[in-house]
Amino acid sequence: xxxxxxxxxxxxxxxxxxxxxxxxxPAGGVVAGAPHQFCCAGCRTAFAMIREAGLEGYxxxxxRREQPVEGTSKGYDDFDHESFHALYVRQRPDGLCxxxxxxxxxxxxxxxxLVERVPVILxxxxxxxxxxxRSLAWLTWDPAEVQLSAIGRALDRLxxxxxxxxxxxxxxxxxxxxxxxxxxxxxxxxxxMNVMLLAxxxxxxxxxxxxxxxxxxxxxxxxxxxxxAFLGPGRTFLRGAWxxxxxxxxxxxxxxxxxxxxxxxxxxxxxxxxxxxIYFDGVATLIFLLLTxxxxxxxxxxxxxxxxxxxxxxxxxxxxxxxxxxGVREVPTDSLLPGSRVHVRAGDVVPAxxxxxxxxxxxxxxxxxxxxxxxxxxxxxxxxxxxTNVDAPLVVRVTASGEATRVGALMRQLEEAAxxxxxxxxxxxxxxxxxxxxxxxxxVITWWCWQPRDPANALDHAIALxxxxxxxxxxxxxPLAISAAAGKAAxxxxxxxxxxxxxxMAKPGLLVLDKTGTLTEGRAGLVQxxxxxxxxxxxxxxxxxxxxxxxxxxxxxxxxxxxxAADDVRVTSGAGVCGTVAGHRVCVGKPSWVAERAVGVPPGxxxxxxxxxxVWVAVDDIVVAEARFGDPVRADARxxxxxxxxxxxxxxxxxxxxxxxxVATARALGIPAAxxxxxxxxxxxxxxxxxxxxxxxxxVMVGDGVNDAAAMAAAHVGVAVHGGAEASMAAADVxxxxxxxxxxxxxxxxxRRAMTLLRNNIILSVVYNVMxxxxxxxxxxxxxxxxxxxxxxxxxVIWTSWRGKTFTxxxxx
Amino acid sequence: xxxxxxxxxxxxxMALVAVIAFRWATRxxxxxxxxxxxxxxxxxxxxxxxxxxxx
Numbered sequence: 001x002x003x004x005x006x007x008x009x010x011x012x013x014x015x016x017x018x019x020x021x022x023x024x025x026p027a028g029g030v031v032a033g034a035p036h037q038f039c040c041a042g043c044r045t046a047f048a049m050i051r052e053a054g055l056e057g058y059x060x061x062x063x064r065r066e067q068p069v070e071g072t073s074k075g076y077d078d079f080d081h082e083s084f085h086a087l088y089v090r091q092r093p094d095g096l097c098x099x100x101x102x103x104x105x106x107x108x109x110x111x112x113x114l115v116e117r118v119p120v121i122l123x124x125x126x127x128x129x130x131x132x133x134r135s136l137a138w139l140t141w142d143p144a145e146v147q148l149s150a151i152g153r154a155l156d157r158l159x160x161x162x163x164x165x166x167x168x169x170x171x172x173x174x175x176x177x178x179x180x181x182x183x184x185x186x187x188x189x190x191x192x193m194n195v196m197l198l199a200x201x202x203x204x205x206x207x208x209x210x211x212x213x214x215x216x217x218x219x220x221x222x223x224x225x226x227x228x229a230f231l232g233p234g235r236t237f238l239r240g241a242w243x244x245x246x247x248x249x250x251x252x253x254x255x256x257x258x259x260x261x262x263x264x265x266x267x268x269x270x271x272x273x274x275x276x277x278i279y280f281d282g283v284a285t286l287i288f289l290l291l292t293x294x295x296x297x298x299x300x301x302x303x304x305x306x307x308x309x310x311x312x313x314x315x316x317x318x319x320x321x322x323x324x325x326x327g328v329r330e331v332p333t334d335s336l337l338p339g340s341r342v343h344v345r346a347g348d349v350v351p352a353x354x355x356x357x358x359x360x361x362x363x364x365x366x367x368x369x370x371x372x373x374x375x376x377x378x379x380x381x382x383x384x385x386x387x388t389n390v391d392a393p394l395v396v397r398v399t400a401s402g403e404a405t406r407v408g409a410l411m412r413q414l415e416e417a418a419x420x421x422x423x424x425x426x427x428x429x430x431x432x433x434x435x436x437x438x439x440x441x442x443x444v445i446t447w448w449c450w451q452p453r454d455p456a457n458a459l460d461h462a463i464a465l466x467x468x469x470x471x472x473x474x475x476x477x478x479p480l481a482i483s484a485a486a487g488k489a490a491x492x493x494x495x496x497x498x499x500x501x502x503x504x505m506a507k508p509g510l511l512v513l514d515k516t517g518t519l520t521e522g523r524a525g526l527v528q529x530x531x532x533x534x535x536x537x538x539x540x541x542x543x544x545x546x547x548x549x550x551x552x553x554x555x556x557x558x559x560x561x562x563x564x565a566a567d568d569v570r571v572t573s574g575a576g577v578c579g580t581v582a583g584h585r586v587c588v589g590k591p592s593w594v595a596e597r598a599v600g601v602p603p604g605x606x607x608x609x610x611x612x613x614x615v616w617v618a619v620d621d622i623v624v625a626e627a628r629f630g631d632p633v634r635a636d637a638r639x640x641x642x643x644x645x646x647x648x649x650x651x652x653x654x655x656x657x658x659x660x661x662x663v664a665t666a667r668a669l670g671i672p673a674a675x676x677x678x679x680x681x682x683x684x685x686x687x688x689x690x691x692x693x694x695x696x697x698x699x700v701m702v703g704d705g706v707n708d709a710a711a712m713a714a715a716h717v718g719v720a721v722h723g724g725a726e727a728s729m730a731a732a733d734v735x736x737x738x739x740x741x742x743x744x745x746x747x748x749x750x751x752r753r754a755m756t757l758l759r760n761n762i763i764l765s766v767v768y769n770v771m772x773x774x775x776x777x778x779x780x781x782x783x784x785x786x787x788x789x790x791x792x793x794x795x796x797v798i799w800t801s802w803r804g805k806t807f808t809x810x811x812x813x
Numbered sequence: 814x815x816x817x818x819x820x821x822x823x824x825x826x827m828a829l830v831a832v833i834a835f836r837w838a839t840r841x842x843x844x845x846x847x848x849x850x851x852x853x854x855x856x857x858x859x860x861x862x863x864x865x866x867x868x
Contacts, residue, residue: 109852116853132849179839186835190828197824214817221821
């Protein structure tokens with residue numbers, strides 16, 4: 001989970017590592033003679049905080065977060081407001097307060113360590129606990145000693161900007177439902193295992209002999225154990241079957257409930273009468289196995305709901321409302337009404353959709369478009385909630401807030417898309433339906449054939465068929481093969497959340513790829529340099545003092561060059577930077593802006609339109625160089641896409657970026673321009689994916705941003721690449737935890753092997769069941785044979801699942 | 814073989830105790846997050862030696 005791989009390789013000897021995050025310190029940031037060097041101010045602050053609290057142990061952790069600290073330097077004053085407390089904070093009877101905060105920037109084990117030591121850093125915080133999978137922190141503190149805003153600031157400076165967790169109520173309900181289901185599984189397991197023990201003893205009695213009295217005792221105890229399993233955990237199936245009857249819709253629960261009820265009733269009758277088979281072991285085991293499969297499924301289906309809530313948490317909770325008299329006060333975002341005016345500071349997230357009333361700035365709309373280049377906004381322009389104001393303060397007249405905003409609608413679409421997603425016709429499901437139906441028919445035939453010959457035992461033979469063929473191994477085959485494959489995939493850096501991913505990806509289909517951040521690195525990089533190399537250090541000198549994405553891109557491009565000192569540096573927002581370096585006046589910025597301050601044009605031929613952003617460099621009022629920035633294609637993209645094409649996948653690019661840039665990138669990767677679409681907003685992406693799904697394509701959507709999230713949920717499989725937005729990770733069925741596109745190839749290979757394994761498992765259990773059915777129909781159900789065959793088939797299925805080679809860890813790469 | 818009448822209820826009582834313990838643990842949220850505790854344990858061994866300040 002290292003981010004160092006993204007960075008340009010540099011000889012280790014000449015690079016100074018940041019004392020906090022171990023990433024290389026940019027040449028301009030090295031302080032001569034200092035004992036500790038830092039890559040950025042954020043890391044310096046975090047380091048000081050950790051040292052001050054006596055937590056140096058953090059730097060001895062075997063695995064550390066290799067990411068610069070990106071705090072927001074916000075004050076978090078809103079965390080202390082009454083309205084905030086009323087919404088998100090619970091007062092405990094002992095006077096302590098508790099809340100849940102969603103932390104951005106949580107990635108690995110060291111984050112757990114650090115966040116849970118906040119009580120050491122801040123006296124007054126009593127308890128901190130982090131759920132790393134969902135980035136949720138539970139905090140308990142004493143309001144008399146410390147305020148929540150101070151906790152917020154501390155977390156922020158450690159690199160984990162906190163957000164109030166919006167879905168606490170729904171989360172509570174869902175967690176309770178999940179716990180109840182797990183308790184059911186546990187109860188069903190305990191009952192089934194005890195019934196199984198008694199059954200094995202009874203079967204043993206068939207050979208060695210057993211007192212009639214004891215056999216009868218075992219049968220009664222089995223009844224006593226199975227009845228609670230049937231009425232307790234088993235009620236799920238009874239209820240499902242009942243609603244299936246009422247709605248006149250065939251459902252898997254119907255045959256299951258029928259088999260369970262038949263076994264239960266007949267077993268009870270035979271127990272009371274003291275003769276004939278009792279079937280209780282089959283009934284209890286079946287309840288347990290089916291319930292386990294259902295629980296595994298429920299757990300993996302939480303992704304979409306999580307995504308919505310996490311996204312809601314990222315929205316600002318407080319907005320700065322402009323009163324009629326011009327005063328500004330903070331109010332909860334939820335209370336904003338259309339028509340009210342809000343003040344948005346530079347660096348703040350726009351709280352609602354609206355129109356710019358006053359001010360001129362640039363907005364980072366990457367949340368909606370995936371395009372990281374800021375877009376200019378002036379009076380009269382529309383702005384959207386969730387975008388970030390980059391440059392200067394704005395006053396926005398609200399047109400829609402809360403759920404009515406564009407991002408709110410997007411999140412609703414995501415939920416809806418996840419609910420309505422085209423189901424992958426799971427092989428095991430369709431097979432199980434077909435299978436149970438034929439078992440029911442066979443049972444009737446058995447009864448009908450035996451009735452004239454042996455009326456006393458005809459019904460028993462039919463029920464025996466139902467029980468013996470109940471798909472124990474079949475019910476296990478799919479969840480086991482898939483969960484085993486998912487476990488192996490996780491160790492290889494591929495997190496698979498949905499169970500149907502394996503089936504959906506095993507056959508080649510259509511791969512829809514986002515451009516920015518997926519095929520490319522998703523951030524500005526220096527692509528072209530025209531001009532004298534000797535001015536490079538001068539550029540670094542002035543840019544070292546500018547806080548701009550392009551300044552960072554210069555530093556990344558030339559990590560080893562010396563950085564001279566620059567004086568008199570002036571940054572003009574949205575245009576460029578000027579300064580004096582070693583007696584030379586250096587200006588770096590937009591061509592139009594530099595042309596106002598210098599003469600000439602950059603040397604060399606003028607390049608054609610290529611979607612790159614040019615930056616001019618002037619030294620002593622003469623333009624001497626041009627740097628062209630773009631979003632570089634990931635190093636492994638070409639090879640990975642070629643491999644995918646070789647296995648039969650078709651590729652398409654669908655991006656929110658400018659069409660010209662999208663086509664250029666697609667061409668570079670060998671994708672014809674006809675299959676590359678640019679300028680697609682999130683709604684368009686969703687529509688395109690829905691259209692493809694409706695045409696019967698098997699669609700896999702690969703993306704990284706919130707703008708891809710709804711399309712990912714609508715596709716058969718959504719894949720989020722490393723470094724993507726939290727919401728896209730949560731909406732995806734698969735998350736690639738290592739950078740680049742190579743993991744995508746491994747995902748395709750692994751799922752293909754997992755599918756083979758799954759098919760083998762199913763064949764095995766079907767063969768077993770056919771044999772069982774044959775024996776039962778012949779009227780020869782020897783419980784001893786059943787006792788051997790039943791666990792044996794399950795054991796074989798379990799064994800092949802765990803031994804099967806599906807996903808292999810990255811070999812040496 | 815009348816020992817059966819002792820052993821059988823005994824084993825059932827033990828199973829009942831296990832079920833109750835499991836139910837208690839589940840309701841306490843022990844199984845809500847199956848990922849973080851594993852990491853927590855690994856890290857505590859290696860670096861969590863500082864005594865937390867009381868205050």
